[in-house]
Amino acid sequence: MSTEFPSKNGIQREWHVLDADDVVLGKLASRAAMLLMGKHKPTYTPFLDTGDHVIVINAAKVKLTGKKDDQKVYHRFTGYPGGLVSVGARKLRATRPTRMVEDAIFGMLPKTKLGKQMIRKLRVYAGDKHPHSAQKPHASQVA
DSSP: OOOOOOOSTTOOOOEEEEEOTTOBHHHHHHHHHHHHHTTTSTTOOTTSOOOOEEEEEOGGGOBOOTTHHHHOEEEEEOSSTTOEEEEEHHHHHHHOHHHHHHHHHHTTSOSSHHHHHHHTTEEEOSSSOOSOGGGOOEEOOOO
């Protein structure tokens, strides 16, 4: 007896909306990563992208615990010598509130081509509006 694997055409993708308003960043990121990978489905296969599309709204209102708002630092590299750019969490939330959520979710996905394919199904919005109502997304709970 051989194992059945889902084909590329046989994967059913749904759309989920996660509300980040007053939710801890790590809990939100782990729930979104699980949905993007497809671990909530019985057809989950580690080497295939069986996950769903995820929309995160209210990213600017996500909660950081402890003193992370003052002490957490986000780094990125420009590619040039001496091009390490460091920004604190409070300033990053003020300038680019979606980056904080995107980085947390991306860090929980596989570090392969498959992970890059999964992150393309993520949409993050700072406010409570999104332009994906035609896809009929349903609200998912963040545990």
